[in-house]
Amino acid sequence: MSAPLNAFVKQVQLALGDKWVDQRPETLARYGEHTLPATPRLPSAVVFPGSTADVQAIVAAANDHAVPLYPISTGNNIGLGSRAPTAAGQVVVDLGYRMNRILEINDEYCYAEVEPGVSFQMLHDELSRRGDKLMISATSGPPHGGILGNALDRGAGYGPYFDHFGMLCGMEVVLGSGQVLRTGDGSLDTDNLLNWHVSKYSFGPALDGLFTQSNFGIVTRSGVWLMPRPPAARSFHFIFENDDDLAEIIDLCRPLKLSNFVPTLFRVTNDLYALGTEARNPEYLAGSRSAISDTARRDLQKAHGLGAWQVSGMFYGASDAAIEPQIQRVRAHFERSGNARFVDHDQAMDMPPLRVGIDAMTGRPGILELGMLQWRPGSGNSWFLPGTPMSGRHAIELDHLGRQIFARHGMDYIVMHVASARFARGLHVLVWNKDDADENARADACYRELTVEFAKRGVGVGRAPVDYQAMHMEQMMPALQDVCRGIKRALDPNNIIAPGKYGIL
Ligand SMILES: Cc1cc2nc3c(=O)[nH]c(=O)nc-3n(C[C@H](O)[C@H](O)[C@H](O)COP(=O)(O)OP(=O)(O)OC[C@H]3O[C@@H](n4cnc5c(N)ncnc54)[C@H](O)[C@@H]3O)c2cc1C
Structure with a gap:
């Protein structure tokens, strides 16, 4: 293990507890495999945050020791990369393993607030348990895929609420700098938030899209709108x-x-x-x-x-x-x-x-x-x-x-x-x-x-x-590539979140 990685691991173990950093060969092999043509890309470690504060501690350690991270929700992105990082040696941040709480289900306004580990199956089962009054927009993909992981990759369903990113409302994001940002109406500087998950557009630029198909931040929770189940x-x-x-x-x-x-x-x-x-x-x-x-x-x-x-x-x-x-x-x-x-x-x-x-x-x-x-x-x-x-x-x-x-x-x-x-x-x-x-x-x-x-x-x-994201990015106009690089430098100055993901370095 290199000295910076060693120091990173120690710092994260201190903040999260030893057992939430895993470097066993069988774990690295499991997180490095994927279904694409390239050979497996083994991470150097997998870390399991339990809270937004844990994610901040991981990001701080990564910045201190220049160790690149690769965040996943549930890592079921089969055919698109699965759980494997963009390059071997990155540290996978598996948010889904512990941050899998349904924080709120609001029957009146029809939304849920979820952490990255909440899968389609989990939210569906919980809604059924509560009387099946609301329904998720399901994909036809893995039931254990994450609602947030899917929406952040701009996945889609097929029903009226098919636009999964469009149905997110109010995110919490840890930026590469370590700062925590709330989007939409949640960006008001108070803990007493009334409209966070009901109003998508608030004062100032709408920033939510920046955190989809990018490497500008790690999303730690979001509101997701749900459709009332019709008779x-x-x-x-x-x-x-x-x-x-x-x-x-x-x-x-x-x-x-x-x-x-x-x-x-x-x-x-x-x-x-x-x-x-x-x-x-x-x-x-x-x-x-x-x-x-x-x-x-x-x-x-x-x-x-x-x-x-x-x-x-x-x-x-x-x-x-x-x-x-x-x-x-x-x-x-x-x-x-x-x-x-x-x-x-x-x-x-x-x-x-x-x-x-x-x-x-x-x-x-x-x-x-x-x-x-x-x-x-x-x-x-x-x-x-x-x-x-x-x-x-x-x-x-x-x-x-x-x-x-x-x-x-x-x-x-x-x-x-x-x-x-x-x-x-x-x-x-x-x-x-x-x-x-x-x-x-x-x-x-x-x-x-x-x-x-x-x-x-x-x-x-x-x-x-x-594996093909860099090739697609090279097909984009230079202005888009420049803007992405500029945003990356502003939000993640040390380039520690998934360098190279979606072709953004
Ligand atoms: C047969 C089949 C059918 C499928 N059908 C569909 C379909 O109908 N619709 C559809 O949309 N997809 C479909 N998929 C694709 C896929 O399975 C899902 O989109 C997937 O499960 C995504 O959720 P996840 O939790 O697994 O994401 P992950 O693998 O965890 O992550 C997906 C991407 O988002 C990023 N990411 C994840 N979490 C965060 C976070 N918290 N912060 C920042 N970035 C993050 C990751 O870095 C990665 O780039 C299908 C796949 C298969 C094999």
Whole structure:
């Protein structure tokens, strides 16, 4: 252990207690592993703060001894970096292990105040225990992912409260300098705060966004808005048979979101994304350089009652009967095309690929979608996250581009478009065998080519795996890079919080 690290460890042990600093080889190995193509990045230690004061003590020690930190909430960011730091040797600050308290649930204003370790599952379970009056906006990812970790990486759900960063209100942040900042109405200089978690915008600049997808501070708590659970919720689903039906789907979804007739986002999953819940690539052969064939895709679609694309959304209301006219309207809209096959809520409840969306849109965390990580053996997984304007013409052009690049690298094309009024985020999932060196290299090359080719067409990403963040930052205009560096110097002068994360040094 180097002298500065040794001094850091001693200082943190003194402040937190010996047992909250872990340097056992098995712990370092567990925190260093991830699903991306690169080799593991082992931290030099993992520390477990129990309070904001502990986080300040850790930041102070890091500043004193120039030891870089890497904060995580629950570290379930699978496919985007998991728990592993941006560089080997950083100290992981695992906030989730001890700072996992639900500090408040306010039924009147419908919000919770949570620490970073509060997972989707924990908050869901607590709300259920209190009578299920409020619901979280769930992802279809790991139920034990953190509400704050997800929102700080600007993750999203699918229901009306899908914008997880947008639903945060009033953060507490420890800056790299060690100062504690409250955002929004919490920034009033008093301990008697009335509006912290109900009013997002206060006097002065709105700073909350600075702490998402960055390395400017460590968030220690936040308010999160919750939707009252409606008495009834009914989903609708349409299945389209052909790959090129995507253009029509996007054009059909757009007006329903522009008018806000449909209150959820649309999940538009291709066959392999939907099938990931319950199927494995039947043609996979170790050492093969081929993606799954169209014939095998068609066979799987048939076997599972799916098509090339499935579209899902949901209505909420006072009763099933009250919702029915909306279902009929959306059905008439989609069926006009002649290409859409309707699947109703009750049928979809028995179809795991469609059930995933129902669970997420009703605020129920689930593990079904995690099945896609076993589509191929060997645990490789990364997510390329570009997007398209809500025009069929653009969507299909980008779809053809993505398909070709995946095929060129022998990767199976697994995609979901999450469609809103003007924009759809395209979740492109790479699943491969990390134990196969050639396949691992192809997954890496595929991600890089996607990044370059989509950017050439004016398309960036909404979030990125740790290994590719620097590459994405280099694609940004110099002014943005300069501003990020300037803010970093102002808020974290010794560069101790996750240097290099999101390409910010
Ligand atoms: C099959 C599958 C489906 C998925 N579906 C979805 C989905 O529907 N929607 C979605 O959004 N995601 C999805 N994900 C991605 C992911 O699992 C979650 O977003 C995730 O769990 C994030 O929460 P976390 O607590 O694990 O974050 P962490 O891994 O702890 O952290 C995420 C990032 O935020 C930073 N961070 C965390 N806590 C703090 C803090 N307190 N202060 C400062 N920075 C911090 C970390 O440094 C890291 O960069 C999916 C993943 C898989 C594998």
